[in-house]
Amino acid sequence: MRIRIKHRTAYAYDEPVYSITELLRMTPRDHDGQRVRRWRIDLDQDGRLVETEDAFGNMVHVLSLHRPLDSLAITVEGEVETDDTVGVISGAVERFPPGLYLRETALTRPDAAIKEFAADVIGDDKGLEGLHALLMAVKREVKFENGPTDASTTAAQAFKGRIGVCQDLSHVFIAAARSRGIPTRYVGGYLLREDGMVQQTAGHAWTEAHVPALGWVGFDPANGISPTAAHVRVAMGLDYLGAAPVRGSRSGGSEERLEVTVAVDHARGQQQN
């Protein structure tokens, strides 16, 4: 499948900001199920992007602007060719052994409720069956809905509220799987929606868990499936913070208005490979 993505992040400030620093994890890389055909990042302001790679192998662009600005827009746009690999991720950049992905983070620390939930659902099955059971259980228990949660919501909070977005469902899945000793990680990217909805308000997020015989296998708790050719994988980390498309900070500019538009569509209108 060939997928076209356009992702625009636009900030407007009530008063001029005088300094903005951002780390952008918005550039996909190739792996066995994915080939980046063309990709570019554009700024609507003069500025330099310093390209680096983080310790997990994600492409990172550092943006720093130190002059008065009343708006800023970052647009990424490109095309990616994908295959369905039945969720198995191979050929990706791997900098760490699976054991690293058992680390607890502030966003994915399991509380007693998540541990109990994970024990009930997975038991001692660290294989595909246990993970699929967890996938369905998270989708069932945590209702997908915009609103109550934000970027700083933890897995435990989302699980307690039984509500969240793809980021929260992924955090719950990660916290639960790790609490059973299964290395699990967070993936940020895009989803070509089955229902034909091209315009979206955010990117997508899912997870990958390490299964001894297979390696890394993707699980998308928001959709209750393993990733397909409709998923474009951009960045990976221990939690949302490690894969967030933008981590930024600014000085000045009292109020900020943020507008994110994401368009994910078949490239050149083609429907099939």
Next chain:
Amino acid sequence: MVGPDGSIRAPYADVAKWLEAAPPDQLERLRIESELLYRRGGITFAVYGDAAGEERIIPFDIVPRMISTAEWARLELGLKQRVRALNMYLADIYGKQRVLKEKIVPEDLVWQNPAFRPEMAGVSVPHDIYVHIAGIDIVRIDADDYYVLEDNARTPSGVSYMLGGREISIRLMGDLYGAHRVAPVEDYPNELVSTLRSIAPKAAGDDPVVVLLTPGQFNSAYYEHSFLADKMGVELVEGRDLLVRDNFVYMRTTERPKRVDVIYRRIDDDFLDPLVFRPDSLLGVPGLFNAYAAKNVALANAVGTGAADDKAIYTYMPEIVKFFLGEEPILKNVPTWRCRNPNELSHVLAHLPELVVKEVHGSGGYGMLVGPAARAAEIERFRGLLKAHPENYIAQPTLALSACPSFVGSGVAPRHVDLRPFCLTGAKGVKIVPGGLTRVALKEGSLVVNSSQGGGTKDTWVVDV
């Protein structure tokens, strides 16, 4: 002060005579004067969780702690060996991970260690040095052997007390001080600044700009930060004084921003850069980590050094020294039970009243059990904690720490001491000013020397005998 046979140990000969001759009111007068000097100098210390007083003075005991030059020479060799091993270990876990491949250290103690920073993997640091400033806590248990109690490889503090204590000795104890040839420590700030300059990026040229980054005046060690910056002649800055532009770090000045080459940071990893670590940190500098990873600025200590100094890794230090240096450790480790191991846990649970139990990731005397001094309820509380989370604890025997004569109000009495020498590692190797900070447990019978737990300090005299 007293050897195993009851005689006065050689370095203490004159101190013992002096103590005998000094009338008690003179000692009390000296104590009051030294406290005044400390207050005037502003050396105070905020104790976390102490509602009574935001800042108080750490008691200073005027009776110096004596170490012979021969003893120091051996100690120095051991310390240099230890910090070399700490640095090699860190370079390895953030690099080739031989120590894991050869199964010297269990993987989970690296990968799941909260102080391990995955972000540092593959980042190269100047001269492969991670711990530029180490505080190694040492105790003497018997006549000959020094044991390491704890390695402090993050942002060890206390050196201002070492320097302040020496100033007081010279001013108040002139006669006794003059009667000895005491090795100088006053050079520490110069050694520190030359260590820091030695790790500057090459592009910085001959005159690199060094700054000291503090979390600010509410930090318990703020006094030390301003004291050291002043002594080194470098700027004391807070996060908001720095900015990152195109992956280089600059200091805001009244004129134009000035490039910064080396940051002696006294801010924990978590707070250094809100774009990479805790996003809610207001103390750090956005973009700093990427500038660091790009080798455009040097940080001392490096990011992620805590992965070498927690109490779980401590238990592997003898193996780590042998593995990287091919040498026997000169400084011993206190025998330690790893509670993560079921056999060792059951031993610990059976002997709790005799043991000291410490949190693996704790620091500074918080969250520990000193069995012999604890009430039954406290012991039972720890029993519960150990059963629930054995991997979070280690246990050690209660040590017969060496004791030094100390002035304690009722007169002069032996009190337990440890020693924290400050080891500086730069491009030209390891430098240690002779001695260090002696901490003393002023409560009778107490073995806890931490200033947060009622400990005091002493000046440490390395002397020819």
